[in-house]
Amino acid sequence: MDTLDIKAIREDFPILKREVNGKPLVYLDNGATTQKPKAVIDAIVNYYTDMNSNVHRGVHYLSQISTDAFEVTRRKVQEFIHAKHDYEVIITKGTTDSINLVATCYGQKYISEGDEVIISAMEHHSNIVPWQMICEVKGAILKVIPMTESGELDMEAYKSLLSSRTKIVAVNYVSNALGTINPVKEIIDLAHALDVPVLIDAAQAVQHLKIDVQELDVDFLAFSGHKMYGPTGVGVLYGKEEWLNNIPPYQGGGDMIKDVTFEKTTYNELPFKFEAGTPNIEAGITLNAAIDYINSLGIDNIKKYEDDLLNYATERLLEVDGLRIIGTAKEKSSVISFIVEGTHPYDIGVLLDKLGIAVRTGHHCAQPVMEQFQIPGTVRASLAVYNTKEEIDALVAGVKRAVMMLV
Amino acid sequence: MTINEIQDELIEDFSFYQDWMEKYEFIIQLGKELPLIDESNKQDQYIIKGCQSKVWLFPEMKEDKLFFTADSDAVITKGLVSLMVKVLSGHTPKEIAAADLYFIDQIGLKEHLSPTRANGLLAMVKQMKLYALALSAKAS
Numbered sequence: 001m002d003t004l005d006i007k008a009i010r011e012d013f014p015i016l017k018r019e020v021n022g023k024p025l026v027y028l029d030n031g032a033t034t035q036k037p038k039a040v041i042d043a044i045v046n047y048y049t050d051m052n053s054n055v056h057r058g059v060h061y062l063s064q065i066s067t068d069a070f071e072v073t074r075r076k077v078q079e080f081i082h083a084k085h086d087y088e089v090i091i092t093k094g095t096t097d098s099i100n101l102v103a104t105c106y107g108q109k110y111i112s113e114g115d116e117v118i119i120s121a122m123e124h125h126s127n128i129v130p131w132q133m134i135c136e137v138k139g140a141i142l143k144v145i146p147m148t149e150s151g152e153l154d155m156e157a158y159k160s161l162l163s164s165r166t167k168i169v170a171v172n173y174v175s176n177a178l179g180t181i182n183p184v185k186e187i188i189d190l191a192h193a194l195d196v197p198v199l200i201d202a203a204q205a206v207q208h209l210k211i212d213v214q215e216l217d218v219d220f221l222a223f224s225g226h227k228m229y230g231p232t233g234v235g236v237l238y239g240k241e242e243w244l245n246n247i248p249p250y251q252g253g254g255d256m257i258k259d260v261t262f263e264k265t266t267y268n269e270l271p272f273k274f275e276a277g278t279p280n281i282e283a284g285i286t287l288n289a290a291i292d293y294i295n296s297l298g299i300d301n302i303k304k305y306e307d308d309l310l311n312y313a314t315e316r317l318l319e320v321d322g323l324r325i326i327g328t329a330k331e332k333s334s335v336i337s338f339i340v341e342g343t344h345p346y347d348i349g350v351l352l353d354k355l356g357i358a359v360r361t362g363h364h365c366a367q368p369v370m371e372q373f374q375i376p377g378t379v380r381a382s383l384a385v386y387n388t389k390e391e392i393d394a395l396v397a398g399v400k401r402a403v404m405m406l407v
Numbered sequence: 408m409t410i411n412e413i414q415d416e417l418i419e420d421f422s423f424y425q426d427w428m429e430k431y432e433f434i435i436q437l438g439k440e441l442p443l444i445d446e447s448n449k450q451d452q453y454i455i456k457g458c459q460s461k462v463w464l465f466p467e468m469k470e471d472k473l474f475f476t477a478d479s480d481a482v483i484t485k486g487l488v489s490l491m492v493k494v495l496s497g498h499t500p501k502e503i504a505a506a507d508l509y510f511i512d513q514i515g516l517k518e519h520l521s522p523t524r525a526n527g528l529l530a531m532v533k534q535m536k537l538y539a540l541a542l543s544a545k546a547s
Contacts, residue, residue, distance in 0.1 A: 021427055344481035346459040351483075354427040362459040376480065377459055405432055406482050 023356025031382030178327025179335030230290030
């Protein structure tokens with residue numbers, strides 16, 4: 001394994017040079033979105049400068065090179081997550097879109113009254129609400145895998161929730177609010193023993209650790225481009241060929257059809273069956289550059305570096321009097337959520353911002369998590385490969401200063 | 408003092424602080440001067456829900472003037488609430504409804520008034536004016 005040259009990596013991200021409120025930017029809100037390397041920014045400019053054209057339609061030259069570039073991304077994603085076929089990679093708007101697609105289309109065909117859908121207590125709202133919506137339509141029941149005080153899923157409880165009524169299991173790989181890495185392989189194997197498919201929300205995982213969909217044997221996997229150094233407005237739904245062929249299409253429109261008459265429409269084959277309308281072409285094409293960037297560093301190198309940084313940040317933050325880390329699972333990735341006794345997370349976030357430090361505060365779109373810990377929210381520092389120990393030091397100093405003002 | 412005189416005084420107070428952290432220390436300090444809402448009035452109907460911090464705001468007419476008491480679970484929000492109460496409380500509903508709150512921009516806190524901010528300050532200003540509008544309509 002190589003040691004990453006973080007100084008050189010930082011040079012790749014132009015925004016990291018800017019100041020905020022007169023202080024050097026310390027960007028620790030990577031769980032919300034990562035910054036973009038110059039290679040991605042250049043690819044975006046290049047797309048509009050050199051090849052802008054609609055995809056999968058025109059016979060003219062520009063449409064062909066756009067289409068080719070779009071399809072290069074699909075194959076790059078296939079390789080990146082080690083999917084068996086490129087047509088198992090559906091290009092969507094993002095994780096939320098991907099999950100909604102599965103909840104709607106799988107739900108329409110396979111979920112009936114009295115059936116059960118299993119999610120977990122640490123899901124992002126985007127992996128709760130779509131399932132609630134389909135359960136409501138179908139009269140099905142949403143079951144929730146509880147979690148422990150340390151923020152780990154209660155696997156015994158999960159086993160007892162699984163039954164012949166279970167129609168699908170949907171859990172995240174890494175919790176956005178707590179940083180917990182869930183034992184997804186075990187979750188999938190247990191579900192498969194009852195022939196139940198599993199959707200994994202990998203929005204907070206794909207940029208931090210190696211994912212091999214065949215090894216996981218996962219049925220559906222969702223993630224977003226903008227959290228993996230790529231552009232906004234593009235995401236991926238991986239689905240096993242068999243499932244994608246069996247579930248009905250999501251939206252109707254151009255590109256997803258084979259033949260349309262007023263009597264009957266036949267649908268296009270995979271992956272186009274699920275890609276109605278003009279996609280976000282720019283983002284679809286330039287996601288390729290983001291994956292190239294991750295590959296150039298090596299995802300295992302990224303993981304090793306971020307894990308070390310997470311340990312350092314955890315140790316250093318615990319120096320702050322009254323600071324409590326929310327989410328202390330054994331297996332964690334890149335996220336530290338915390339509260340400080342006697343302070344509101346919002347107050348700490350505002351003061352850190354004035355020191356040029358970007359963190360997220362609040363419930364992180366995971367209100368049930370906050371409810372379990374009986375807190376209004378947390379301060380969340382989330383790491384990317386360009387963050388440094390010096391930035392963690394700045395965070396710790398900033399938190400200490402804020403606490404002095406607030407308590 | 409009129410609403411504008413109070414605003415001008417606050418603008419002057421804030422001009423002493425150059426550094427952002429000093430400004431916020433002053434805001435936190437102002438929070439401690441907020442006339443607190445009676446605990447019995449901390450009911451759902453008086454909550455102004457920002458995304459992250461809670462604000463309670465209670466209106467009360469005394470003779471022809473509208474007074475506010477309030478509270479928040481976050482210290483900085485409480486300071487911002489205190490600023491608004493300082494400026495608007497104790498004036499006639501008509502004056503409050505018509506007030507142009509130029510001081511927020513001038514003391515550099517305009518960012519807190521954007522609709523997406525998490526502290527609910529904009530929602531609070533709106534609510535104070537709504538109370539005032541309703542009461543001035545009633546009076547006329």
